[in-house]
Amino acid sequence: MSTEYKIPQHVAIIMDGNGRWARRRGLPRTMGHAQGAKVVEQILEDADHMGIRYLTVYAFSTENWTRPDSEVKSLMNLLRTYMKTSLVKCAKNNVSIRVIGDRTMLDQDLQDSITHLENETRKNTGIHFQIAINYGGRDEIVRAAKKAALKAYDAAAASGESSRAHFEEVLQECMSIEGLNDQLDTAGLPDPDLLIRTCGEERISNFLLWQIAYSELYFTDAAWPDFTKEELEKAIEAYNHRDRKYGGLKKEAQ
Ligand code: IPE
Ligand code: IPE
Ligand code: MG
Numbered sequence: 001m002s003t004e005y006k007i008p009q010h011v012a013i014i015m016d017g018n019g020r021w022a023r024r025r026g027l028p029r030t031m032g033h034a035q036g037a038k039v040v041e042q043i044l045e046d047a048d049h050m051g052i053r054y055l056t057v058y059a060f061s062t063e064n065w066t067r068p069d070s071e072v073k074s075l076m077n078l079l080r081t082y083m084k085t086s087l088v089k090c091a092k093n094n095v096s097i098r099v100i101g102d103r104t105m106l107d108q109d110l111q112d113s114i115t116h117l118e119n120e121t122r123k124n125t126g127i128h129f130q131i132a133i134n135y136g137g138r139d140e141i142v143r144a145a146k147k148a149a150l151k152a153y154d155a156a157a158a159s160g161e162s163s164r165a166h167f168e169e170v171l172q173e174c175m176s177i178e179g180l181n182d183q184l185d186t187a188g189l190p191d192p193d194l195l196i197r198t199c200g201e202e203r204i205s206n207f208l209l210w211q212i213a214y215s216e217l218y219f220t221d222a223a224w225p226d227f228t229k230e231e232l233e234k235a236i237e238a239y240n241h242r243d244r245k246y247g248g249l250k251k252e253a254q
Pocket of ligand 3: 016017018
């Protein structure tokens with residue numbers, strides 16, 4: 001990859017195709033997930049070396065609970081193992097971890113390991129690694145809206161002024177784009193510059209609906225367990241040929 005290329009600050013990945021990768025090899029789907037988990041660790045290291053500051057991966061969606069119990073269990077066990085074993089690596093590589101999604105639906109021991117890992121890595125100043133577990137973009141927005149509404153209620157109640165007009169004023173602040181942004185699981189993170197989806201599917205599947213408003217999208221046929229540093233470089237190369245306009249005009253057209 002050319003050293004001239006601009007490195008996106010935040011890359012998000014929909015890691016798809018573990019099942020198909022396994023099926024093509026005559027293996028159970030769970031082997032695809034296990035291989036996929038190894039690839040995540042490698043790509044995190046590669047992304048860090050390339051200078052990417054934020055990496056966010058989709059590990060388990062709010063819709064993935066509809067899969068057979070055995071597959072859900074094996075995915076949860078992989079996440080469990082990851083939370084327990086990655087502390088040393090995160091310390092060594094200065095990685096900070098944040099889990100996004102509704103974790104209250106997860107087993108208590110998994111919730112505890114997530115909190116522990118987040119707390120232990122919070123002060124690390126290297127790459128910020130977000131893992132989406134029981135994550136759905138719509139669910140995240142609904143949860144954020146509820147939090148913003150409660151914040152508005154508390155502020156209105158504290159002021160002692162109960163008129164509708166006053167509540168509307170308070171809402172204006174709490175329910176603004178910035179106000180909602182602050183209540184999302186991704187509060188404080190920049191929006192993804194580049195969203196990658198593997199294995200040929202060209203859809204969002206409820207990932208980061210709010211945050212990808214102006215992200216560049218990149219789709220590759222490679223299944224996630226086959227994804228490599230070279231694939232990531234190809235995505236960044238494609239990103240460098242995009243013209244991000246954010247609704248404005250190209251410089252030369254002004
Ligand atoms: C992605 O691989 C991992 C998860 C969704 C947990 P899939 O399991 O969706 O693999 P395919 O799409 O069936 O090949
Ligand atoms: C999206 O992949 C979810 C994750 C990668 C965790 P899916 O395989 O669940 O999405 P669909 O069903 O193809 O839309
Ligand atoms: Mg899939």
